[in-house]
Amino acid sequence: xxxxxxxxxxxxxxxxxxxxxxxxxxxxxxxxxxxxxxxxxxxxxxxxxxxxxxxxxxxxxxxxxxxxxxxxxxxxxxxxxxxxxxxxxxxxxxxxxxxxxxxxxxxxxxxxxxxxxxxxxxxxxxxxxxxxxxxxxxxxxxxxxxxxxxxxxxxxxxxxxxxxxxxxxxxxxxxxxxxxxxxxxxxxxxxxxxxxxxxxxxxxxxxxxxxxxxxxxxxxxxxxxxxxxxxxxxxxxxxxxxxxxxxxxxxxxxxxxxxxxxxxxxxxxxxxxxxxxxxxxxxxxxxxxxxxxxxxxxxxxxxxxxxxxxxxxxxxxxxxxxxxxxxxxxxxxxxxxxxxxxxxxxxxxxxxxxxxxxxxxxxxxxxxxxxxxxxxxxxxxxxxxxxxxxxxxxxxxxxxxxxxxxxxxxxxxxxxxxxxxxxxxxxxxxxxxxxxxxxxxxxxxxxxxxxxxxxxxxxxxxxxxxxxxxxxxxxxxxxxxxxxxxxxxxxxxxxxxxxxxxxxxxxxxxxxxxxxxxxxxxxxxxxxxxxxxxxxxxxxxxxxxxxxxxxxxxxxxxxxxxxxxxxxxxxxxxxxxxxxxxxxxxxxxxxxxxxxxxxxxxxxxxxxxxxxxxxxxxxxxxxxxxxxxxxxxxxxxxxxxxxxxxxxxxxxxxxxxxxxxxxxxxxxxxxxxxx
Numbered sequence: 001x002x003x004x005x006x007x008x009x010x011x012x013x014x015x016x017x018x019x020x021x022x023x024x025x026x027x028x029x030x031x032x033x034x035x036x037x038x039x040x041x042x043x044x045x046x047x048x049x050x051x052x053x054x055x056x057x058x059x060x061x062x063x064x065x066x067x068x069x070x071x072x073x074x075x076x077x078x079x080x081x082x083x084x085x086x087x088x089x090x091x092x093x094x095x096x097x098x099x100x101x102x103x104x105x106x107x108x109x110x111x112x113x114x115x116x117x118x119x120x121x122x123x124x125x126x127x128x129x130x131x132x133x134x135x136x137x138x139x140x141x142x143x144x145x146x147x148x149x150x151x152x153x154x155x156x157x158x159x160x161x162x163x164x165x166x167x168x169x170x171x172x173x174x175x176x177x178x179x180x181x182x183x184x185x186x187x188x189x190x191x192x193x194x195x196x197x198x199x200x201x202x203x204x205x206x207x208x209x210x211x212x213x214x215x216x217x218x219x220x221x222x223x224x225x226x227x228x229x230x231x232x233x234x235x236x237x238x239x240x241x242x243x244x245x246x247x248x249x250x251x252x253x254x255x256x257x258x259x260x261x262x263x264x265x266x267x268x269x270x271x272x273x274x275x276x277x278x279x280x281x282x283x284x285x286x287x288x289x290x291x292x293x294x295x296x297x298x299x300x301x302x303x304x305x306x307x308x309x310x311x312x313x314x315x316x317x318x319x320x321x322x323x324x325x326x327x328x329x330x331x332x333x334x335x336x337x338x339x340x341x342x343x344x345x346x347x348x349x350x351x352x353x354x355x356x357x358x359x360x361x362x363x364x365x366x367x368x369x370x371x372x373x374x375x376x377x378x379x380x381x382x383x384x385x386x387x388x389x390x391x392x393x394x395x396x397x398x399x400x401x402x403x404x405x406x407x408x409x410x411x412x413x414x415x416x417x418x419x420x421x422x423x424x425x426x427x428x429x430x431x432x433x434x435x436x437x438x439x440x441x442x443x444x445x446x447x448x449x450x451x452x453x454x455x456x457x458x459x460x461x462x463x464x465x466x467x468x469x470x471x472x473x474x475x476x477x478x479x480x481x482x483x484x485x486x487x488x489x490x491x492x493x494x495x496x497x498x499x500x501x502x503x504x505x506x507x508x509x510x511x512x513x514x515x516x517x518x519x520x521x522x523x524x525x526x527x528x529x530x531x532x533x534x535x536x537x538x539x540x541x542x543x544x545x546x547x548x549x550x551x552x553x554x555x556x557x558x559x560x561x562x563x564x565x566x567x568x569x570x571x572x573x574x575x576x577x578x579x580x581x582x583x584x585x586x587x588x589x590x591x592x593x594x595x596x597x598x599x600x601x602x603x604x605x606x607x608x609x610x611x612x613x614x615x616x617x618x619x620x621x622x623x624x625x626x627x628x629x630x631x632x633x634x635x636x637x638x639x640x641x642x643x644x645x646x647x648x649x650x651x652x653x654x655x656x657x658x659x660x661x662x663x664x665x666x667x668x669x670x671x672x673x674x675x
Contacts, residue, residue, distance in 0.1 A: 011462040012082040013408045014050040018059065022069035025080040028089055030526060036077040036114035042141050042148075043116070044072065047081040047090050047108040050408035051251075051264035051314040053323055054124045055107040061127045068131055075138035076111070083108070084313060084412055085460050088471060088520050091531050092159070097121040099158045111137055116528045117152035118159075159529045166532045167514035171571035177595050179574045180216065180588060184225070187581035195256055196232030198582075202262070204252040205236050207272035208540045212585035212592070214280060215621045219596045233280055237292050240363035243327060244349055245395055247295030248303075249273050250317075259365060260357060263324040263405070264317035267304055267415045268539050270296050274422035278429045282619040290430065297426045297435060300419065306411070308449065309441035310461060311419045316406035326402050328361040329395075337398050338391055344377055345391045348384075411461040413450050413470050414539070416442060417477035424484045428616040436488060443485055446478060447497060455504055456521070472519045472533065472542035475505045479549045483556075490608045490627040492634065499553055502562070505546060515565075515572045516543050534573065540586035543569065548590050555600060555624050558635030570594065593622055597652065597674040601666065602626040602636045605646025614663045615648075620670055 006026045007019040018025050026032045028045070036043045048055030062068050072078050083090035083106065093110040096118035097103075103123070110121035125133060141148050192199040210229055217226035236242060239258030241250050248270050250261030274296050281289035304312040319326045331351055335342045349355065350365040357363050367373065374384060423439035426432065450458050450466060457470035457478065482498035485491070509517040511532075519533045519542060533541045547569040554562030570590050577584040577591070601623050603611045608629040615625070626636035640649060640659070647659035648666040650673065657669040 007080055011460075011465055011467070012050075012085050012410055013406070014048060014052075014055075014082040014084075015080055017050065017056075018063065018080050021059070021063045022066045022073075023063050023078050024069075024073045025078050028079050028081045028086055032077050032079045033114050033116060039077070041075060041077050041114070042119065042137065043112045043114060044076045044078045045081060045089070045093055045110045045112060046079065047083050047093065047110075048106045049083050049314070050406065051266065051316045052106045053262065053264065053317045054105075056318060058107050058124055058130075062125070062130045065127065068127070068134070071131065071134050071138075075134065075141075077114075084408075085410070085468060087473070088524075088527060088531065091519065091533065092527055092529060093118060093121065095159060095162065095531070096155055097123070099155060099162075113148070113152050117156045119148055119151045119155070156528060163529055163532060166516060166534060167511065169515065169572040169575075171515055171568040173571060173574060175567075175570050175574045175591055175594060179578050180591055180595065182578045183581040183584070183588065184216065184222075186579075188225070188228075190582075191228055192256060193228070193231075195258065196228065196235040197256075197258070199256070201256045202252045202254050203241075203256065203258060204538055205241060205249055205269065205273060206538060206582065206585070207269075207276040208536055208589070209582055209585045211276050211279060212588040214276075214283060215589065215592050218283060218619065219592060219622060229280075230284070233277065234288065234368075237277075237288055238366035238368065240355070240365050242292070242366075243299070244364040244366055245327075245392055245399065246303075247299035249296070259355075259363060261324075261363075262317060263327055265315040265405075267300070267311055267313050267412075268418055270300055271415065271418035271422040272539070274300075275418075275425045278422075278425040279619075279621070281429050282616065293426050293429065297423060300422070301438065303407075304419075305438070306409070309438075309445035310411040310449070311416050311442065312407060312409045313412055313415060314408040315404075316408075319403045319405045324357075324361075324363075326399070326405055328357060328363055330360050331362065334395075337394055341387065341391055344373070344387060347373055347376070348388055409462065411450075413446060413457050413459055413461075413474035414477045416446055416450065417474070417481040418539075420446070420481040421477075421484045424481070424488045428488055428613065431613050439485055439488070443481060443494070446481075455500070456508070457501075469521045469524055471521075472505065472509050472517055472546065473539065475501055475509070476542045476545035476549060479505075479553075480545060483549070483552055487625050487627060488612065490612070490629045492628070492632065495553075495556060495634070498549070499557060502546075502549055502553055515568045517546055535576070535580075535583040536586045537583070544573075544584070544586035544590065548586070551590060551593065552624055556626060556634055556636060566590065567594065596622050599623045599670055599673055600626065600636055600649075600651045601670070602628075602640055602649040602651075603646065604628045604632070604637050604640040604649070605642060607646040611646055611648065611663060615666075618663070618667055620667065622674065623670070 001020045003020050003022045005024050007015045010027055081089050094104045094108055097110055100121055105123040107124055111119050190198050197203045213225055214229050235258050241253045241258045241261045248265050251264050251266050252262050254260045274293050277289045277292045317323045338345050348367055350367055351362045355362045355365045420439045420442040423435045427435035457474050458466040459468035459470045459474055479498045479501050482494045486494040508521050511518055516532050519531045534543050535541055536544055547566045550562040551566040573587045577587055606629055608627050612627055628637040631641040645661050647661055649659045650657045650666050650669040652673045660666050
C-alpha cells in the first residue's frame, strides 16, 4: 500500500476502509485535539459508517485524491469517526451542522477549533466544492481568526441552549388521552393511504412507529388506523425494501412505493422489524407476518451471527462498486436460470414495468395478485408455494457466484440487545426452541464479553477486543432484552441483571437538574456538551426506552420510585408528543400502558414454559407478564407457587381475580378487567 495512516490500528471496518487514504486520518480522542493546538490548526471531524453509500463516494472522489489530501494534511488535523462506535460524537456534531444548515446526514463533515467547538459543517461535498471549502476555511482561520472564534462561540452557545431547553422540561402536568388523540390527529394527515407509511419519500420502515400505531389501534378500536398499519406492513414486506430472495430489510426506500431501496442492510432495522412483525402476527394470524419473521431471523443468523454469539452490524449497499448489484436481476438472466418456469417466477415477483429499475435490471417485488396467478397457471396455493420456493433456491445458488456486499463485522451492544430480543420474540410466537437458544447465547455474550469488571458495559467488540464505555442506548436496550428473555424462559437471573443495570444507569447517567438521563457516562468528559437523547428515531430514544424499563422493573420489584421516575419522564415529554407523533412513538408506547387498562399477569408453576407459549398465541399488549417455575420472591410472583398445578393470576390495580390453570380462562378475566 502506498499510504498508511493511524487508522490502521483501529477495529472499526469503517475506519479501516480509510486506513490507506493519503489523508493523515487520526481517530477521535484527546491526542487529535492536542495535535491541533500544537500545530495551530483547525480540526476536521468526518463522520460516517461502513454501509454508507455517499460516504464511499466522497472517499473515492476526495479522500483518495493525493492533491486534496495534501491540502487537508497541511491545514487540518483530520479525524475519522465511525458514527456507530461513537454516537455521542455524531449526535453532537450532527446537531451543530443542523443548527448551521437546517439539515444533516452522512457523510457528516464538521470543522472545529482545537477545543472541539464547531465552526462550519455540512454533509456530502462534491470534489471541487470540497477543495474550495478547505481553502476558504484555512484562509479564514489564519486571516480572520476573530470571525472564526465568533462562529464557534455562537454555535456552542446554541448547542448548550438546546440542552438547557431539554433540561427545563417540566413534569407537573399529567399525561392524558387527549395528548395521544391530538398526536394521532396530526400524524394521520401525513399517511399514505395507497402505499402505506408516510406520504413522502424517502420512506424509512420505522418499527417503533408502527408498533405504537398497532397497539393504539387495538386498544382504542380505531379500525381506520389498523387498516393503515396492515397496509404498511404488507407493502413493506412485498416491496423491494424487503429482500424477497434472501430475507431481511434494506435501510429505506427511495420512493413512495417501497420499491427502490437504499440497499444497505442494518442489524438494528432487521431486529426491530422482526419484533414488529411478530407482534403483528399475535394480533392477526397473517401467514405473511410469520414468514417475514422466520426469513429475517434466518438471514440474520446466516449473515450476521458470529461463533461466539455476537451479531455483526451491517451489509454494504454496494458490491463491485455498484449500489444494489448483488440484489437485482436482468430478465434474460432469469430466463436462462429458471427455464420454462421463468414466466411464473417473473409474474410472482413483478419482473415487469412494476419491478423495473434501471439499466435493464429488475428489483424483485411480491405481486399482490396471487389469486390471479393461481388461475393463470392452474395451480393451488400449496403447489404455487412449492414452485416458488424451488425457483428461489435456484436463484440463491446462482447468487453465490456474485460478489457479496461488504460486511461490517463489529458488534455494538445496543444492536446486540435488539437482536436478542428479536430472536426471543421469534421463539415466543413460533415455539422454535432454536431461536431461544440463539437469544440466550447472544445475551450470555453481552453479559460476559461486553460487560466490564466494575459492572458497566462496553460499546463495541471486534476480533477479541472490547472498547469504549457504553452509552445510554446500550444499557436501555440491554435491559429490555434481559426482561424479554426472562419472560420467555422464566429465568429470574435475567431480570435481576436488568435491575442491576438499571441501578447503574441511575447512578452514572442521571442528571440532578433534569428528569432525563444523559446519553454519556458521567466519567466521559471529552465533548464540549453532554447531550440528552429524547426524541425517537429509527431506533427509539435511549430515554424513552429507559422510561419503559423503569416502569416495568418497578412493577416486577414493587419499586414505586422507579415507576414515579418513568411517569415524570413521560409527563415531561407529553407536550412534544402532541406536536410530532412520529418522533415520540416509543414514549407513546409507555403512555398506552399508563392511560389504558393495564393488567399484571403472573404464570407460576412447573408447566410455565408451555403456558408462556400458549399465552403468546394471543394479543394482549397492555399487560406485564411475570413467570416462575419455582417459588419466587418477586413482587408479582411471591407466595403463588404450588406443587400441584400451574396457575395464572390476572390482576389490575392490586386487585386480583381467582387464579386459573387455563390460558383461555385467564384471557376472559383480562377482557373483563380491560374494559
